[in-house]
Amino acid sequence: MLQLRPNCECCNRELPGDSADAFICSFECTFCAACTTSALKGKCPNCGGELLRRPRRPADKLLKNPASTERVYKPEGCKKRVA
Ligand SMILES: [Zn+2]
Numbered sequence: 001m002l003q004l005r006p007n008c009e010c011c012n013r014e015l016p017g018d019s020a021d022a023f024i025c026s027f028e029c030t031f032c033a034a035c036t037t038s039a040l041k042g043k044c045p046n047c048g049g050e051l052l053r054r055p056r057r058p059a060d061k062l063l064k065n066p067a068s069t070e071r072v073y074k075p076e077g078c079k080k081r082v083a
């Protein structure tokens, strides 16, 4: 099951479990759509993997299987890629 991390690692923006704006790599490094397309160009700065849109978990499922509340914020990795 996906952790559904609550925020973007680059800009710390909120990414709730039912957000259409969240992108993840295979390790679930999590980013918002804006950072994914501009700063990161679709590539995870931590592992080099591709970033794909995170499937949304419907609100009723989030009640039983809540999203992770553990925030990961690593803006350093994102700045490196801004060319
Ligand atoms: Zn972001």
Ligand SMILES: [Zn+2]
Pocket (backbone or CB within 6 Å): 025, 026, 027, 028, 029, 044, 045, 046, 047, 048, 049
């Ligand atoms: Zn990654």
